[in-house]
Amino acid sequence: MSTTTAKATARKRPFYASFGFQIIAALIVGIALGLVARAIGDGPNEEPNSLAATLATIGGTYVTLLRAAVVPLVFTAIVASISNLRRVQNAARLAGQTLLWFAITAFIAVSIGIVLGLVLQPGARAGADLETAEPSHVGSWWDFLIGLVPQNFLGIGVSTNSPEEGVFASSVNFNILQVIVVSVVIGIAALRAGRKAEPFLVFTESLLKVIQRVVWWIIRIAPIGTIGLIGNAVVQYGWEKLTSLAWFALAIYIGLVLVLFVVYPVLLKAHGLSIRQYFTGVWPAVQLGFVSRSSLGTLPLTQRVTERNLGVPREYASFAVPFGSTTKMDGCAAIYPAIAAIFVAQFFNIELSFIQYVLIVVVSVVGSAATAGTTGATVMLTLTLSTLGLPLEGVGLLLAIDPILDMGRTAVNVAGQALVPTLVAKREGILDRELYDAPRGDVPFADDDEDDNEIGDATEGDRAPAARV
Numbered sequence: 504m505s506t507t508t509a510k511a512t513a514r515k516r517p518f519y520a521s522f523g524f525q526i527i528a529a530l531i532v533g534i535a536l537g538l539v540a541r542a543i544g545d546g547p548n549e550e551p552n553s554l555a556a557t558l559a560t561i562g563g564t565y566v567t568l569l570r571a572a573v574v575p576l577v578f579t580a581i582v583a584s585i586s587n588l589r590r591v592q593n594a595a596r597l598a599g600q601t602l603l604w605f606a607i608t609a610f611i612a613v614s615i616g617i618v619l620g621l622v623l624q625p626g627a628r629a630g631a632d633l634e635t636a637e638p639s640h641v642g643s644w645w646d647f648l649i650g651l652v653p654q655n656f657l658g659i660g661v662s663t664n665s666p667e668e669g670v671f672a673s674s675v676n677f678n679i680l681q682v683i684v685v686s687v688v689i690g691i692a693a694l695r696a697g698r699k700a701e702p703f704l705v706f707t708e709s710l711l712k713v714i715q716r717v718v719w720w721i722i723r724i725a726p727i728g729t730i731g732l733i734g735n736a737v738v739q740y741g742w743e744k745l746t747s748l749a750w751f752a753l754a755i756y757i758g759l760v761l762v763l764f765v766v767y768p769v770l771l772k773a774h775g776l777s778i779r780q781y782f783t784g785v786w787p788a789v790q791l792g793f794v795s796r797s798s799l800g801t802l803p804l805t806q807r808v809t810e811r812n813l814g815v816p817r818e819y820a821s822f823a824v825p826f827g828s829t830t831k832m833d834g835c836a837a838i839y840p841a842i843a844a845i846f847v848a849q850f851f852n853i854e855l856s857f858i859q860y861v862l863i864v865v866v867s868v869v870g871s872a873a874t875a876g877t878t879g880a881t882v883m884l885t886l887t888l889s890t891l892g893l894p895l896e897g898v899g900l901l902l903a904i905d906p907i908l909d910m911g912r913t914a915v916n917v918a919g920q921a922l923v924p925t926l927v928a929k930r931e932g933i934l935d936r937e938l939y940d941a942p943r944g945d946v947p948f949a950d951d952d953e954d955d956n957e958i959g960d961a962t963e964g965d966r967a968p969a970a971r972v
Contacts (some may be wrong), residue, residue, distance in 0.1 A: 526790045529729035533558070533794075536730065537737025551738070558734035565728025569800035572718050576803055577825045578686045579711040584821035585690030586704045593931065600927045601823050605831050606868050608770070608919055612762050612833040613867035616841030617860060619758050625751035625842065626849025683826060718803040725791055725804075732794045736906060748904050751846050758838040759911045767922055774929045776939065783943040784812030785921045792917035796909045798835075801917050802828045809921045812943070814935030815928045823927070827920035832883075834912030834919075837867045840887040847888060847897030859891050866890050 540555040551559065693700040768778040788808050792801040806824040809815045815823070841863050848855050866887050888895055928934035 525726040526729055526787070529726040530733055530790075530794065533730040533733030534737055537734035540734065540738045555735070555738045558731045558738060561731025562728060562733075562735045563731070565724070565731060566795055566797060566800050568721050568728075569795065569797070569803065572714065572721060572803050573799050574682055575710070575714050576718060576806075577682050579707050579714055580806070580821035581683060581686035581825060582690040582693065583704070583708045583711050584818050585687065586694060586707075597819055597927060597931060598822070600930065601826070601923060604923045604926055605827065608766070608833055608923065609831075609837045609868045610864065611766050612758070612837035613841045613864050615761050615766070616758050616838040616867075617845065617863060619754045620842045620845030620849075623750055623754045623757075624849060625748075625754045626846040626851075628750040629748060629846070629850055715807070718807070722787075722791075722804050722807070729791075729794045732796075736794075736910070739906065748901070751842070751901070752904055752908060754842050754846075755839060755908050756911055758842060759834055759915045762833055762838060763915050763918055767918060770922070770926060774926055776925070776929060780939055780943075781813065781922070781925065784808055784939070785918055788917050788921060789914045793910045793914040796906065796913050798828045798832070798913055798916045798920065801913070805917050805920055809924055812938070813921060813925045814938035815924045816933050816935070819928060819933065820924055823924040824920055827923060831920045831923060832912075832916045834915035835909075836883045838915070839908065839912055840867055840884050843884050843897075843901060844887050844891060844893060846901070847893050848891075850897065851894055853893065855891070862890055863887060 536554065536558060540552060540558060543552045543554060545551060550556075693704055767781075771778050771781050785805075785808055788801055788805040791804055792798065795801055798805075802825060805828070806820060809824050810817050810820045844863055845855070847853075867883075884898055884901075885895055888897060925934065925939075
C-alpha cells in the first residue's frame with residue numbers, strides 16, 4: 504500500500520476508532536456510572552449495589568490482568584536485554600546515566616514539593632477535627648535491604664488468611680525489585696555461560712515476543728478497564744473528602760502539574776527534543792497510570808510506548824523502564840512525601856530544622872526504591888516521617904483522600920519513567936529520532952511489522968517505522 508493511499512485510508516477511519524478517544528470516552532462514562540452508583544446507595548446490609556459491584560469487578564479484573572503480565576514481561580525483557588546489551592556500546596555508562604537522571608529529576612521534584620509546602624502551608628489550613636488512622640504499612644531502610652534478597656524464585660509469595668466463616672482465602676503477590684534482582688543475575692549468568700546458554704537466550708527472546716503479543720491484547724481492552732476503575736473510584740471516594748484537606752490536595756496537584764508540564768518540557772527542550780512529540784507518545788501510558796493507580800500495572804504499556812513512540816532502543820528500554828517502575832517515582836516518592844511531611848509538621852506545630860529539610864531531599868532522592876513491591880506512597884511517607892522523627896499518626900490524617908491523590912501521582916511517575924530513558928538515549932546518541940519525530944496515529948504506539956495482523960492495514964498510514972538497533 505502506498506503512503507498516499509494509506510493516509511487516505513487512515514483519514515476515512517471513524518473518530519471513535521481512535522484509542523485516545525476511547526480512553527477519554529471511557530473516563531466520562533466511568534464518572535457518569537460512578538455518580539449513578541453513588542446516587543443509588545448501598546444495598547441491604549450495607550453491601551454495594553449491583554452497579555457499584557460491577558464497576559469494582561471490572562476495574563479489579565483489569566488491574567489483575569495487567570499485574571499478571573508484569574512478572575513474565577520483566578523477567579524475559581531484562582534477561583533478553585542483558586544478552587543484547589553486549590551489542591550496545593557503553594552499557595555500563597547507560598546504566599550510570601539512568602541512575603544519575605533518576606536522581607536529578609527526583610531532586611527537582613522534591614525541591615518543588617518543599618517550596619509548595621512552605622508557601623501554601625497546607626497543615627496550618629487543615630481542619631482540627633481530622634480523624635487519624637493507623638498506616639497499614641510502615642517503611643524502613645532495613646526492610647528495603649532485606650527485600651533485595653529474593654525469598655524464592657522471582658520473589659513470588661502467597662499470603663493466606665482464614666475468615667470468620669472458616670473459608671481459607673489466599674492471594675499471590677510479588678516484589679518487583681526481587682524480580683529485577685533475579686532477572687539481572689540470570690541474565691549475567693547466561694552471558695558468562697557463553698555458547699551453552701544460547702538455546703536458553705533464544706527461548707527467552709521467543710517467550711518475550713509471545714508475552715508482548717498478550718500484553719498488546721490487554722492494552723487494547725484498556726477502555727473497558729478504565730470504565731470500571733474510574734467508576735469504582737467515584738463510588739468509593741467521591742470528592743467530599745477533599746473538603747478538610749483541600750489545601751493539601753491543591754498543593755500536591757500543583758506540584759504534579761509543575762513537574763509534568765513545566766520541568767519535563769524544560770528538560771526535553773534542553774535536549775533538543777519536541778515537547779509535543781513526547782506527550783503524544785507517552786500519553787496512552789499516562790492515561791492508564793491515572794486510572795489504574797499502578798506504575799507496575801502500567802509497566803507493559805510504558806515500556807512499549809517508550810520503545811515504539813519515543814524511539815528508545817529496545818535493548819536499553821527493556822532494562823531502564825522496568826527498573827524505573829520501582830525507583831523512578833517523582834509523584835509518590837518526591838513531591839508527595841515532601842509536602843506531606845511539611846503538612847504533618849505544621850499540623851502538629853513542629854518546627855522543622857534546615858537539616859530535616861535536607862533529610863527530606865536525601866530520602867526522596869535515594870529512598871524511592873524502598874517502596875518497590877509495596878504500597879508506594881504510604882510506605883515512602885512513613886519512611887520519611889520516621890527519618891525526620893515526626894509522628895507516624897500523621898499518616899492517618901491523609902489516608903482519606905490518598906486514592907484521589909494517587910491518580911495524579913501515578914500519572915507523573917509513569918511520565919518520568921519514560922522520560923529518563925528518552926533523555927539518556929538522546930544524550931548517548933542511540934535515540935531513533937525518525938521514530939520519535941514521526942506523526943502519531945490513532946493506535947497507542949507506533950507498531951512494527953510483527954503486529955500488522957493485529958492492527959490491520961487501515962492504520963498503516965499512521966504508523967511510524969519501528970526502531971532498529
